[in-house]
Amino acid sequence: MPLNPTIEKVTQRIIERSADTRGRYLDRLEAAAEAGPVRAHLTCGNQAHAYAGVPADQDALAKGKAANLGIVTAYNDMLSAHQPFETFPGLIRATARAKGATAQVAGGVPAMCDGVTQGQPGMELSLFSRDVIALSAGVALSHNCFDAALYLGVCDKIVPGLVMAAATFGHIPAVFLPAGPMPSGLPNDEKAKVRQQFAAGEIGRDELMAAEMASYHSPGTCTFYGTANSNQMLMEFMGLHLPGSSFVNPNTPLRDALTAAGVERAMEITALGNDYRPAGRVLDEKAFVNGIVGLMATGGSTNLVLHMPAMARAAGVLLETEDFDEISGATPLMAKVYPNGLADVNHFHAAGGLGYMIGELLSAGLLHDDTLTIAEGGLTAYAKEPKLTDGKLTYSDGARTSENDKILRPPSDPFQKTGGLKLLQGNLGAGIMKVSAVASERHVIEAPCRIFEDQESVKTAFKAGEFTSDTVVIVRFQGPKANGMPELHSLTPTLSVLQDRGLKVALLTDGRMSGASGKVPAAIHVSPEAADGGPLARLIDGDLIRVDAVAGTIEVLTPGALDRAPVSRDLSANKFGIGREMFEVFRQNAGPATTGAASIV
Incomplete structure (x- = not known):
């Protein structure tokens, strides 16, 4: 061929x-x-120095x-x-x-x-x-x-x-x-369900712990x-x-x-x-x-x-x-x-x-x-x-036919005609979405945004019952220069609960999500990052955002939104504790997400 x-x-x-x-x-x-x-x-x-530790191999x-x-x-x-x-x-x-x-x-x-x-x-x-x-x-x-x-x-x-x-x-x-x-071990979908039940306050930590241990065993x-x-x-x-x-x-x-x-x-x-x-x-x-x-x-x-x-x-x-x-x-x-x-x-x-x-x-x-x-x-x-x-x-x-077409299919009869990832570009920068895990009816989300600058604030707002309508959750100052670009995977159960309640929700962030991220549409790795004065730093609560994995776009639709001066954030708290002080040189020299966010190549 x-x-x-x-x-x-x-x-x-x-x-x-x-x-x-x-x-x-x-x-x-x-x-x-x-x-x-x-x-x-x-x-x-x-x-002699190199071989002293291996007496059995010194002669060879x-x-x-x-x-x-x-x-x-x-x-x-x-x-x-x-x-x-x-x-x-x-x-x-x-x-x-x-x-x-x-x-x-x-x-x-x-x-x-x-x-x-x-x-x-x-x-x-x-x-x-x-x-x-x-x-x-x-x-x-x-x-x-x-x-x-x-x-x-x-x-x-x-x-x-x-x-x-x-x-x-x-x-x-x-x-x-x-x-x-x-x-x-415990099937992954069952584990995910238990995590969502815990996030919603329906079960206690003992039941959550039992499920996690049965999965990672x-x-x-x-x-x-x-x-x-x-x-x-x-x-x-x-x-x-x-x-x-x-x-x-x-x-x-x-x-x-x-x-x-x-x-x-x-x-x-x-x-x-x-x-x-x-x-x-x-x-x-x-x-x-x-x-x-x-x-x-x-x-x-x-x-x-x-x-x-x-x-x-x-x-x-x-x-x-x-x-x-x-x-x-x-x-x-x-x-x-x-x-x-x-x-x-x-x-x-x-x-x-x-x-x-x-x-x-x-x-x-x-x-x-x-x-x-x-x-x-x-x-x-x-x-x-x-x-x-x-x-x-x-x-x-090796196998020339799939043993289970619910898991594996040939290129002539795939689960979808295109691959699992989508580049998203627009006036908010460039990011990616893992579309293979997201239902097709959720590939386009248009809704007012809520601005957060760490994932714990999202969870606090959720517990306070503040999410009652369709929302694009924006978590900014999570890029490599801001705080090392951590995964925000702990948001997955929270956002999944909102989605299961019938709300249209999406995540937009200059941070990362886990490789296990699932059914909630998430536009991630957005570059330029907020700490570099990227467009995310110009948004405020209520701006209308469109995340479109079909057209491949991420845009703010509110007129004049990007004319605002970018906000800055005191990032000093990210510089100390649990070894973070030793990584300041990496944060200062990190490249953009689009080229790998590396500091050494």
Whole structure:
């Protein structure tokens, strides 16, 4: 099937836009690669320090004839998704030794959980933790001892930060090793219902706590299709995972076999052999286009519209919001996974999962099939399915029909003809909406606005019974420069209650929403942000606002509204407490949301 003309056009535009930055990036990559295996340039003293902690491998490391793999791990047991990584280094070292190679934990990176910090001051560190993770991985790899890197990370900011580091050290191969989702627990729609009942005061905290614990109940990624699982999809579509590895449950024989196979593959693609696949060559323009197609076809997290431009810039590739919008317009929505549907990622995987989707999208001409991936065979290999046969990892053709058309459908009969995200532009700036989870009759909301400058004020107004008519809720001064652009996910139950009462409501903000954001129309990431004097700072209560996901617009309709001087806000309270004082340099140097809100690329 020939490549879809829109995909081809957008790809070519990105290549042309990135010609200078990508060219200079590749020049640096080639210079680093030509220097040869890095350990050859270390002094004996350098090497002795590097090898002292691994007596069993000292001889092999000193000889330097086999690959040495650097492990960058985001392990902690605060995150269920990362807890399984506790045992990965032992398996990785054993696998490498069995093949005559070595592996060392090069360093750890922080991994905070948005589920813990939602609605708390710590959430104001969340977005910038991505940049800290990239910097931390850079410190780990700066020892310059490694022929390839293995990245252990899953969740929201962790994978984007690790990809930024992998691109920066793009002369060495990168293999991402996932941990997999926890087994299914309390269905997500039941959990959401309990949250709404609590928000409405119908049940107590004991019932809420019981539901939450029944949902998040064991090691592994949360099972809804939020940012963490969107990250895993992205790594597979972009060729940094082994095929079919994203959604295999932790602590299973197949999970361990895939981890071992990832180690072996990392050894095979170093510059020491004949199949050198540096990360910077994998992370090219076509790979990022494939990732955007995957995001749209699956109805993935809005957070990736923020993260992917930052990831791409680290590899010299320049993405713009219009690229996401045009690809969304050409990509059918093939999956319905919570919050877009009732199924979780385990159900999605059982129905055919990513292998089915990649095979179908390739057949429809919606993916580049000629990208470099860590697996042999390019992206076509990702339409295959891993299995254990007599204890050995094998691959066979993946599903070619959906096992459940309420979860997965082919491009010829999708849930909707366009993807899950929509670019919104107008006199209020530019933002995005996740339309895949919003009922079509709510894609256009026109109503007077209520202005808030933090999410707690919205909840207070709700509890006081102040929302009695259709309303566009505006929460401003939530952008990266104002307070680190926290997710406002704790508003979801409150706004859902209002919507269920029959009101037409929408959220308009320069902040973020969770990857699990659901049925309430939310125009987010609005840029320029209020702290930069953006249009949101000129609005007052009662201004008539139109949020239109059909036309792709966000506008104030009140005459003269934008002639007002922008208001300012005392933001000093955002600068202190729970570590926020250490992040002032990030707030001061953050770019706009449209380019990833990054402070280091």
